[in-house]
Amino acid sequence: MLLHVDEEITFRKLEILLAFMETGNLARAAEKLEISTVSVHRALHSLETGLRCALFRHEGRNLHPTDAAQALADVARDVLRTMSEGIRATREVAGYSSDRIRIGSLYSLTSRTVPRLIMGLKLRKPELHTELVLGSNADLLQKLRDGAIDAALMAVPEGTADVESEPLFEDDIRFAAPVGSPYSGQKEIDLAACAGERFVSLSEGFVTYSGFVESFRVAGFTPNVVMETGDIFSLMNLVSGGVGYTLLPGRVWGVMPQNVQLIPLQPRYLMRQTIALNFLRTRERDPNLLALLALCRTSKAELA
Template structure:
């Protein structure tokens, strides 16, 4: 078992030692370290106290290193080099400041929001490689907290004090029906009058499923859901094929099959989603996330 290291021996003091050994002068070492000569002298004296041996001797006004100081300096150089490599490797393993960024996203954001954001990020940081991970709100939240992704574009979760959030846009939920159906030409759909209809929906965990459940809670009945699916594009195709009606966010309008139409809901059933960029507060200084945050703030008008 290694002997305990005295608390007076720190990485900072070892760096001071190296600066002094390389410059040979308190004033020049202080200038390099952007501190005072008094602070340098105090750090060197503290090292002697921690080691319980003499590292320097006075010759007039000069401070001269002993052979013991040279031995410590050689060791300190290796220790600081290895620690620097360890810090860099640790940060890369955590995704901090690496040459890639892993962005999680809802499927519904891949038709406009994600491509627009990735192009802008590439212009700002050309060397940064982007990896896209798709999933539900619940999936993305879990991956974010586990460190499997660096940031997530998703609906705002409840009770998430560990996350930083940058709202991007608000989105309304619409009634989705095949073109030509009796709902297609309505100015607004009364969801309370649809109790006899068949519906299709996303699986639990998607922010749109949460809106679906809330809208029917307001309507006062449980809908007849004949099929659930795990992605919003399959859901749109089920509506197109006449399997059932559903509720969809307005952001999918550009990706709708030609035979599907979005119809507003009556005001009392109005459900809004807040779509935002999320990342862990513990990584708020990550340069890659700061670049992504800057892109989102600058381009909000183009992301919805």
């Protein structure tokens, strides 16, 4: 069954009706709504036109509501309350201006960048609850597009016109080796000289994996990868245990096992990551994201 409401009956006019019913006076209703008395009168008259029945009795310049006006006012309160709750619920489903924000992050950013941002956001918006989701660059980009997260702290994705990125810092890929390995005393690593070594790596989809592959392409050989893992902390432990060498971003320096060191690569193998706050362009006016974006812009020096 198709429900039809006359176009003369709008939410705004119902709001005006309720203001008039509560104040009992055109002038006071107009003052409450910050509109003119004429606008209040026109809205009430328009409701009568749409309903095709009288809502008020005219006594001189005064309007007195009828029982019909009271009946409409009772319904209007329920309608406006329901619609207001519906709008709030709809925005929460879309993640817009809810009381929580879901932030996606690379594992490697959880030791410094993520804690600083969460603490800063808590100071700016104490009522906002933060949910952290970890994953690879590919995972986070998909979650961002699916609406599973509101923003992603990850490398700037390529060829994504639908994503807005606010760069935070740049990071270089380095050679990771156990302390005491044959490479420990070197100031720079020539990857071409490592063709006979065993390596461990992150799985495909991580931005560090992309840098890993590109560096060895420049070196001119395919590395002997004996094991892959899905998080960077496990990768560091594999290096610590002597399973193999790997390439890691410099940002993990402070959380590496004590017996693992990072050694710069020769300039020709250097791969640089730009870490950024990423969110969908369609969400760029979300108040929660705007607060997070402002925090990122003022805290860049502390996030690297």
